[in-house]
Amino acid sequence: xxxxxxxxxxxxxxxxxxxxxxxxxxxxxxxxxxxxxxxxxxxxxxxxxxxxxxxxxxxxxxxxxxxxxxxxxxxxxxxxxxxxxxxxxxxxxxxxxxxxxxxxxxxxxxxxxxxxxxxxxxxxxxxxxxxxxxxxxxxxxxxxxxxxxxxxxxxxxxxxxxxxxxxxxxxxxxxxxxxxxxxxxxxxxxxxxxxxxxxxxxxxxxxxxxxxxxxxxxxxxxxxxxxxxxxxxxxxxxxxxxxxxxxxxxxxxxxxxxxxxxxxxxxxxxxxxxxxxxxxxxxxxxxxxxxxxxxxxxxxxxxxxxxxxxxxxxxxxxxxxxxxxxxxxxxxxxxxxxxxx
Amino acid sequence: xxxxxxxxxxxxxxxxxxxxxxxxxxxxxxxxxxxxxxxxxxxxxxxxxxxxxxxxxxxxxxxxxxxxxxxxxxxxxxxxxxxxxxxxxxxxxxxxxxxxxxxxxxxxxxxxxxxxxxxxxxxxxxxxxxxxxxxxxxxxxxxxxxxxxxxxxxxxxxxxxxxxxxxxxxxxxxxxxxxxxxxxxxxxxxxxxxxxxxxxxxxxxxxxxxxxxxxxxxxxxxxxxxxxxxxxxxxxxxxxxxxxxxxxxxxxxxxxxxxxxxxxxxxxxxxxxxxxxxxxxxxxxxxxxxxxxxxxxxxxxxxxxxxxxxxxxxxxxxxxxxxxxxxxxxxxxxxxxxxxx
Numbered sequence: 001x002x003x004x005x006x007x008x009x010x011x012x013x014x015x016x017x018x019x020x021x022x023x024x025x026x027x028x029x030x031x032x033x034x035x036x037x038x039x040x041x042x043x044x045x046x047x048x049x050x051x052x053x054x055x056x057x058x059x060x061x062x063x064x065x066x067x068x069x070x071x072x073x074x075x076x077x078x079x080x081x082x083x084x085x086x087x088x089x090x091x092x093x094x095x096x097x098x099x100x101x102x103x104x105x106x107x108x109x110x111x112x113x114x115x116x117x118x119x120x121x122x123x124x125x126x127x128x129x130x131x132x133x134x135x136x137x138x139x140x141x142x143x144x145x146x147x148x149x150x151x152x153x154x155x156x157x158x159x160x161x162x163x164x165x166x167x168x169x170x171x172x173x174x175x176x177x178x179x180x181x182x183x184x185x186x187x188x189x190x191x192x193x194x195x196x197x198x199x200x201x202x203x204x205x206x207x208x209x210x211x212x213x214x215x216x217x218x219x220x221x222x223x224x225x226x227x228x229x230x231x232x233x234x235x236x237x238x239x240x241x242x243x244x245x246x247x248x249x250x251x252x253x254x255x256x257x258x259x260x261x262x263x264x265x266x267x268x269x270x271x272x273x274x275x276x277x278x279x280x281x282x283x284x285x286x287x288x289x290x291x292x293x294x295x296x297x298x299x300x301x302x303x304x305x306x307x308x309x310x311x312x313x314x315x316x317x318x319x320x321x322x323x324x325x326x327x328x329x330x331x332x333x334x335x336x337x338x339x340x341x
Numbered sequence: 342x343x344x345x346x347x348x349x350x351x352x353x354x355x356x357x358x359x360x361x362x363x364x365x366x367x368x369x370x371x372x373x374x375x376x377x378x379x380x381x382x383x384x385x386x387x388x389x390x391x392x393x394x395x396x397x398x399x400x401x402x403x404x405x406x407x408x409x410x411x412x413x414x415x416x417x418x419x420x421x422x423x424x425x426x427x428x429x430x431x432x433x434x435x436x437x438x439x440x441x442x443x444x445x446x447x448x449x450x451x452x453x454x455x456x457x458x459x460x461x462x463x464x465x466x467x468x469x470x471x472x473x474x475x476x477x478x479x480x481x482x483x484x485x486x487x488x489x490x491x492x493x494x495x496x497x498x499x500x501x502x503x504x505x506x507x508x509x510x511x512x513x514x515x516x517x518x519x520x521x522x523x524x525x526x527x528x529x530x531x532x533x534x535x536x537x538x539x540x541x542x543x544x545x546x547x548x549x550x551x552x553x554x555x556x557x558x559x560x561x562x563x564x565x566x567x568x569x570x571x572x573x574x575x576x577x578x579x580x581x582x583x584x585x586x587x588x589x590x591x592x593x594x595x596x597x598x599x600x601x602x603x604x605x606x607x608x609x610x611x612x613x614x615x616x617x618x619x620x621x622x623x624x625x626x627x628x629x630x631x632x633x634x635x636x637x638x639x640x641x642x643x644x645x646x647x648x649x650x651x652x653x654x655x656x657x658x659x660x661x662x663x664x665x666x667x668x669x670x671x672x673x674x675x676x677x678x679x680x681x682x
């Protein structure tokens with residue numbers, strides 16, 4: 001029997017489903033991805049609409065999980081499906097729910113794993129956590145953190161997420177929602193954050209934060225020669241900033257210096273909290289390589305207590321961008337099997 | 342047989358030794374406390390002087406441990422001594438060493454538990470950690486955190502220390518030195534910290550930080566009517582600030598507001614990292630009660646993500662100030678026995 005697990009990632013726009021083996025190979029991936037229910041489908045936040053959206057969504061994903069398993073079984077008849085791992089926004093590992101979040105149109109807490117369990121009673125392991133926690137487990141089980149018992153995963157995307165591993169296990173904390181490093185204050189009274197507070201790490205160092213820095217610097221220097229001055233706010237990607245920096249555009253270069261300065265200072269705080277062996281960065285901006293890593297590492301070492309200087313590894317994630325979400329989610333199941341052993 | 346443990350606390354000035362039972366009762370305490378070797382005894386940081394100081398100190402404490410045990414045995418002949426728990430600055434739980442620190446005259450890393458073990462080979466458990474970690478264990482085993490699996494202990498003294506409990510165990514991290522919350526940055530480019538960096542939490546919210554705020558505000562307002570204006574920097578204690586605040590002194594009241602604002606913001610960060618059930622405060626400034634707790638709680642809730650608002654308990658430590666160091670250190674041994682069970 002070849003053991004495999006289902007990896008499910010509920011993103012803001014799309015939901016990905018795949019089948020993953022113990023080595024992290026994706027044996028099947030649903031293409032195109034499924035649509036995640038959108039806020040615009042429930043603009044008045046009506047409870048009855050929300051309930052229907054939840055019901056339809058659960059039907060869709062459970063039926064697609066069956067399709068996925070059957071697809072793999074065609075090629076490998078003797079697979080044993082060990083469980084379903086799910087990454088989802090604002091997910092609570094302890095009770096299997098996803099909370100009310102700006103990213104989804106559901107107006108009540110959704111008992112996600114319970115609803116899936118009811119449709120797929122044959123699975124004894126159905127676990128959910130947020131995508132950054134899933135990525136941390138993915139890094140530990142398939143990626144660059146194999147053998148590490150204390151490390152931190154930072155995901156740089158629309159927001160900034162994190163997964164904290166202490167003593168070989170994810171830190172969920174008392175309420176199941178630990179690891180919200182995107183919402184630590186790095187600049188008191190700084191940039192407004194989506195959560196309502198000011199100066200949070202994700203307002204500076206997420207992919208979106210980097211975009212904000214670009215436009216802040218264009219405005220500051222009134223710079224019309226930068227290639228970035230020809231790109232609209234909504235069109236700008238981390239990749240474009242990277243490409244401009246490679247061309248020695250001073251705005252783009254300063255963006256990475258500034259991002260690295262703030263991220264590195266915050267990661268020094270992270271080290272003072274947790275004394276990790278390594279910190280992994282994941283997401284679009286990581287493709288900038290040393291342009292991002294060099295100033296971040298320099299800043300981190302600058303702010304670290306002497307004992308820690310030059311000791312903490314700052315590494316790019318080894319998870320593949322395309323399948324990381326599925327692979328990370330699937331890792332939840334292997335971790336659970338490991339705990340029960 | 343009545344099981345007891347030895348609690349040893351190596352402070353900057355004095356070293357305390359006591360015998361503690363399973364309920365946290367101190368059955369014996371060495372009075373007066375032993376002198377901790379001082380920097381002035383080794384002003385030129387000479388290796389040979391350092392080695393002699395270490396050797397003499399180990400002889401002194403091991404002989405006093407024997408005296409302490411014999412003293413208790415006189416009253417309770419059938420005690421079983423389960424081990425020695427030690428709180429010490431810059432101590433590494435994993436390897437039993439204390440690092441080179443500004444508080445001690447030793448110029449090399451001291452293999453503390455090994456040296457004690459050599460003199461007292463009959464003990465199978467000799468463990469060391471820093472005083473804030475020891476206090477966290479003390480709170481969990483004897484104090485207000487009984488039954489809690491996720492909480493944070495903050496000690497407000499000359500510096501600001503912390504002990505983090507996740508999943509019922511202390512977070513030591515990869516290098517054994519996690520939980521240095523005194524050295525997270527709360528005001529970028531803020532007050533100089535003893536460690537060489539700027540704007541660290543302990544420069545604002547330790548007992549020393551509170552004193553700095555008093556003098557900053559006296560200077561700012563050029564206030565000569567405050568009772569605090571008649572006290573020299575070196576003479577000012579948290580208690581005096583508390584007493585002035587009770588008398589409605591505007592400087593003292595603003596000091597607590599300011600301290601609470603910064604501490605609360607930093608504790609919100611702590612919650613976003615760790616999702617603790619509670620945060621305990623310990624140390625001299627805690628005696629100010631609501632004068633400190635009210636602005637801290639208000640600020641923490643202000644900065645917390647909506648999900649956490651009004652959910653996190655902010656509590657005074659239940660450890661008694663006088664014996665907390667011994668009692669906290671002793672908790673290390675009970676925790677170790679618990680792990681081995």
